[in-house]
Amino acid sequence: MTRKLGLVVAGFALLAMTAVAVAPGNAWATAGKRVDCGKVMSELNGGKKAKAVAKDLSISTSSVYRCKKREASKSGGKNMKTAAKEKSSAAAAPAKH
Numbered sequence: 071m072t073r074k075l076g077l078v079v080a081g082f083a084l085l086a087m088t089a090v091a092v093a094p095g096n097a098w099a100t101a102g103k104r105v106d107c108g109k110v111m112s113e114l115n116g117g118k119k120a121k122a123v124a125k126d127l128s129i130s131t132s133s134v135y136r137c138k139k140r141e142a143s144k145s146g147g148k149n150m151k152t153a154a155k156e157k158s159s160a161a162a163a164p165a166k167h
Contacts, residue, residue: 105129110137110138
């Protein structure tokens with residue numbers, strides 16, 4: 071009796087492991103797709119949170135943070151808001167001759 075019970079439990083354990091191994095994970099949901107960091111940054115600059123941007127663009131939050139990090143490195147390590155203010159103030163200031 072205990073032997074049969076052990077075989078049944080082992081069978082269910084094997085079935086559960088197989089089901090978990092076959093199911094694709096969320097990490098692979100956007101595998102091979104390119105993330106448009108321009109869209110991501112425009113959404114973030116519009117005041118949205120990273121989680122909302124990720125949901126709207128169907129990407130992971132880590133992709134949003136990766137785009138944010140790339141933008142910060144482009145702007146010389148300044149944070150996103152400081153870089154945006156400098157860009158807007160440079161565009162609004164008249165050219166000095």
